[in-house]
Amino acid sequence: MKVYIFTGPTLHAEEGRAELDAVFLPPALQGDVYRAAREHPVAIGLIDGCFEGAPAVWHKEILWAMSEGIHVYGSASMGALRAAELAPFGMEGVGTIFESFQRGELEDDDEVTLSHAGEEDGFRPLSEAMVNLRATLANAERAGVVGSRVRDGLERLAKGMYYPERGYPALLARAAREGLPASELRALRAWLPEGQVNQKRADALAMLCRMREHLASRPGPKQVSYTFARTDAWEEARRRCEPLRLEAGAALPRDSLLEELRVSGRFPRARLGALARALALEESQRQGVEPDVATLQAACDGLRREHGLLEVEPFLRWLKQQRIEEPARFLREEAQVRWVETVLEPEMERCLPDHLRSTGEYGALLERTRRKAHALEKAGLERPGLAEAGLTEEALWRWYFTERLGGPVPAELDTYALRLGFTDVDTLRRAALREFCFLRLESEERPGSGRSSR
Incomplete structure (x- = not known):
């Protein structure tokens, strides 16, 4: 059961862990609650939050987290402020400070504000x-x-x-x-040395105690009475907050990954793929798609076939290599993306020409398609076989993968065919034979090829 707590100067993480088994994070900035909620915890506790140098925790990211079924608690400091403001929507406030704000006895944010040292010095007040x-x-x-x-x-x-x-x-x-x-x-x-009161700390501990007792009862997902509105402002803020990760628990500097993609020349296609995935997930969420067990299994099986991971051990190693820390979440989203791909296949095909026009590929691709169709029809090779091409099966694949594509022959041809969008290896073979015959015909027609033409 995953629980996240944002704290710092109000309560040391070591003290908090003695009260509640949770992941303790530094004081929250805008976007941190959203990022934590993306990890699908059971609950989030907000104690401390920063506001200088970066925007403070946004009300809407808390509302989104609760709409996703996550219990969100607040106490002591920034958490007390947000809990008092969002209590009507279901945020659970705890402690004397929260109650004072809720009753209107306290109104100013500076009531809970203090200055503190940095993380390297334990957020010392x-x-x-x-x-x-x-x-x-x-x-x-x-x-x-x-x-x-x-x-x-x-x-x-x-x-x-x-x-x-x-x-x-x-x-x-x-x-x-x-x-x-x-x-x-x-x-x-x-x-003072014996009599002073640390009300913030007392309230923070009270919240952790309340969370422990509540979560021990296994309350199930948070239920809210509102419908979360996905406004343009929310979508833009959410986009800026999306994390990039390499290792467990370590955020990847965004520019580092982008630099690797750009310098390798893979960025344009990766960008389009990521955009398509984001839109597919958005559409599946908009339509309320929740994959059942059979759909999840189909998505998993499809992924394994496409990557040639039919055995369990190689698949587990692949998950580890790809740093997929939450296979259930990854496969759920993969199933949602594949559902959208199926539903929107006709729309994709309709948009494909304009996409190719936008990348500057359409004209040359169309011209080559027409030239190939004409040449193969003229030679009577619209559906050539291995005999017509003068090749063995092994020679065909060696030519196609090694000479044409510059890579090794895949061990799983069926898997490769599916990954490229062919229905099976037979359709891939037919396409490769057509390509071989077309290139041979074009070569024979070029000046200096040994044949004359008019």
């Missing part, structure tokens, strides 16, 4: 969140350390400070300059 200052001062009043007037004054001063400057030493120094009673400030300073 460098300032104090306003919600923690409020909770600590309330605790000090209950303990009789300060009175209500001093507490109100300290809260007012803290709220007036820029969030990176908030902290107990700076607050007490400012309170002294403002003339708050020195005796109460001294008592508060002495009491």
Whole structure:
């Protein structure tokens, strides 16, 4: 059962793992919840999120995750803000801070904001969140350390400070300059090491506890009452967020893969293939296609045939080589793509000429097709056999694959034929024989070939 938690300065990952078995990730930026949801976890917990230097977590990526059946929880910091805003849609908020925002007692984002060190330093807090200052001062009043007037004054001063400057030493120094009673400030300073409250941490732990208890009951996929709207803005944001991965858990710098494809000359075709796959998946999702067991098996069998992976062990090695960490997801999407290919085959054929025109291939291809048909018809070789071509089966394949295509003869000719779109090896053989005969005829017609022509 996969669970992702976004945290940082509020709660160390080590503390969180003691409460919940989950994958702990750094504070979330815009797109991180979407990327996590793409891994199909049971639940996502949002504690910390960043907002400086990059856009904050988008409400719509949370709505999308929930519409995909993922339970999304929020608490303590950015998670409390988003949970209060999205509670009507089903996001599950936990903790005192969330409840204060939901009731409208707190409204400003800076209540949970603080500055912190980077990941290399464990996201160590460098300032104090306003919600923690409020909770600590309330605790000090209950303990009789300060009175209500001093507490109100300290809260007012803290709220007036820029969030990176908030902290107990700076607050007490400012309170002294403002003339708050020195005796109460001294008592508060002495009491703070033992009495201060980390409300954010307490709420984060409460959320992890709630998630553990809820998920232990095996609640099933999240059910939502809304229909997720796939707007143009959402599609553009989703496109920018799509991850590229090489190794498990390691994001691949996008430019590195693109450079390899471009320098090898494979980028244009890879780009068109990726675009076609994306559109096929989009169409299958739009039509609500959910492959059943038989369809998944057919997709798996087709993939194995096309790659010559009929034995189990080679297929498993292939999955590992291709870094397919989630075979179930990959095969589900493969089945959806193949379903769309079948349904849209007539539309594909209709669009094929214009696609070839856009790549500049259509004119030359059409001219060669007409020239081949005329030459073969004139020679009575529309359907040549091995005898007419003067070849053995072995010689034909050696010519076609080694001399014509510049590669070895495939071990599985049936597999190769299917991959190229032929119905079987017989149709591939016929096409190869037609190509051989056509090239021989053209060679004989060229000047200097030893034959005369008018």
